[in-house]
Amino acid sequence: MRLNKGRIGFVLPAVVFLAIGSLFPFFYSLVRSFQNWNLNVPGDKITFTGFNNYAQLFTSFEVFGKPLVITIIFVISSITLEFIIALLLALLISSRDIKGKNFFRTCLIIPMATTPVIVGLMGKYLFSDFGIINHYLGKLGIPPQPWLGSSTMALIVVIIVEVWQWTPFMILILEAGLNDIPQTAVEAADMDGAKPWQVVLFIKLPLLKRLIVLALMLRTMDCIRIFDMIWSLTGGGPVNATETVSIAAYRIAFRYFNIGLGTAYCFMILIITILISIFYVNILTREEQGAW
């Protein structure tokens, strides 16, 4: 059946909505980013400033460069850790007859569904100077660490909390993928005398490639977007050590009310996310065979 005139009404409301949701912020940010406008200054005249805002973004490393580097470190280390842990666990539990698998899955889904702000709050509670992590480390003879007080440590804590919440996401996806691998392929390799690691490396992983790319894409995009968990865990501190681009943009726009610079910032974030999603979608469409 073709999508003819009578049926266009089915998609029209949704498409209008989605177009507003994507095109409006894009073009609005683009226009505003060439203007000077500060909401903190009452009656501030909106003036055209050319590339001034963009120049501000790139002349000082502190404004855009540093948050970008922190975001990249955060995204790459979280996703690598999530992927490795998830792959090991998925290989361990897939296609094995294990009692209580459903209970285990439920335990995994709960962190994923938990409110990110509250996850940040829990992290702050557990990793505080007098918190339970330091308490248990003390029992092992390790002196208390200033988890959220030192720049490097704080970033590590943010990554740990992110890995805690979202590794389950990867486990679920990879395990489902592993379960779908035809048993015959694995058995054939076994017959030919392949060692277990060879089966994983040369049979299971290649068959999982599409799903792995998909999982990595969803996690990458979500990590770049992240705001609330870090906001309640560290607030971007200490001294901007955990300030990702989202938090930096928020601060510029809603603390300093510098709309011109804020929108230029957001426009850059949009461009970066769009480029990354094009990159992933290209790999996916090359791999594409199924409906996903």
Add this chain to the structure above:
Amino acid sequence: MVGRTKKNIIKGFIYLILSVVSIISLFPIVLMILGSFKTEIDVFSMDHIWVFKPSMEHYTDLFVAKNFLNNLKNSLILTVSSTILSIIIGLPAAYAFARYRMKRKKDIMFWILSQRMLPPVAVVIPFFLIVRFLGLLDTYIAIIFLYTLFNLPLAIWLLRGFLEEVPVEIEESSRIDGCSEFGILWRIIIPCASGGIVATGIVCMIFTWNEFLFALVLSSKNVVTAPIVAGALKLAWGYGWGQALAAGSTVILPIVVITMFLGRRLQRGLTFGAVK
């Protein structure tokens, strides 16, 4: 015989790992809920991690003095109305994407999914300015609109997957019987895919209930949601923590209950349809 012992050891090892992972997953949540019933002194007292004298003081503070129920009500209104709206708008579109032939369908679907991945902070500044211009800051309608906008891509994406699984033959026979396109959607598709529609709705509700940034920027007094309160309580040593943990526990309680009962049915939605 040797093989069997080896197998048992491996199995024991797997159970051990699974138990450790499950405990790690639940431990922070359990600790927060326990903490919410502790007195302010006990919250950080390591002698009273598991055994303590329970106190309801933080909950009474929260619900009586701070009127937290009002924030929960706001969250519920925003969550339910935007979810219903996104299903109503998304369902016909998902049906069209599942059934009708159209050009560049795959590209359109990826465009829709990519909407879900836009950084909220990049979207919220333009919308904040326009909502402010319209004088709609701190109103339900503005936030409901924005939540619908951000739920819609996920709703369409998931619903399309569920609708594709409805066998096409039933529709065809009713089409021959002269049923209109809308009638087919209403009388055939919706009843057949009701499980999937409900699952989609619940996943949208979870994500909306959890949302923070839009609510933070667009509300100031009247429509402040529960997560905002939980995230904004001032914390200091021996002060505020009990209340924050109580607010946090209250916010996640419905989510924990729902996932415990529906766990497996939500898998597909929470993984964006990657797990069938």
